[in-house]
Amino acid sequence: MSVVELLGKVGLNKEVAVSIGGLKRHSEIVKTAQDVLVRFAGFGGEGWLCATDSKEIRRFSPAAPLPELKDCWPLCAEAVKGDESLHLARGAEGWILTTLRRALGEDGVLVASSLMAKDGKGWLCYETAWESTTAAGQRELRPAVFRFTGFKAER
Numbered sequence: 570m571s572v573v574e575l576l577g578k579v580g581l582n583k584e585v586a587v588s589i590g591g592l593k594r595h596s597e598i599v600k601t602a603q604d605v606l607v608r609f610a611g612f613g614g615e616g617w618l619c620a621t622d623s624k625e626i627r628r629f630s631p632a633a634p635l636p637e638l639k640d641c642w643p644l645c646a647e648a649v650k651g652d653e654s655l656h657l658a659r660g661a662e663g664w665i666l667t668t669l670r671r672a673l674g675e676d677g678v679l680v681a682s683s684l685m686a687k688d689g690k691g692w693l694c695y696e697t698a699w700e701s702t703t704a705a706g707q708r709e710l711r712p713a714v715f716r717f718t719g720f721k722a723e724r
Contacts, residue, residue, distance in 0.1 A: 599666055610637070610638070
């Protein structure tokens with residue numbers, strides 16, 4: 570049974586933004602804080618970044634890019650540019666940079682969602698890839714990976 574047939578059987582709510590597809594991902598380890606900051610800022614797009622030099626979460630966009638950051642320790646960050654997102658997280662051997670790219674036509678489902686920003690200034694938007702798997706002899710969809718897709722003012 571295809572994913573499209575599964576969706577038809579569960580009668581998915583029409584208000585939920587759903588599309589057929591998946592997320593391709595690639596992760597790499599970056600050893601130094603300065604290198605990961607340069608790579609992250611070079612990605613561009615819009616997103617947010619948390620670092621040890623400020624209590625504030627830095628938001629950025631093409632109109633207001635990240636300033637050059639020196640002497641800080643990045644904690645976590647997310648950015649999006651079109652169908653590609655970049656996720657930064659601290660790992661045991663450095664920083665993990667994960668690129669996530671939308672892949673239509675995959676055997677899965679992409680579901681859009683949003684969460685209120687911690688500072689209350691708008692919403693963080695995400696896309697979750699639900700992938701087909703078999704568990705206990707049954708075929709089901711399970712959340713596998715998510716990506717940041719931008720900000721919006723209202724839900």
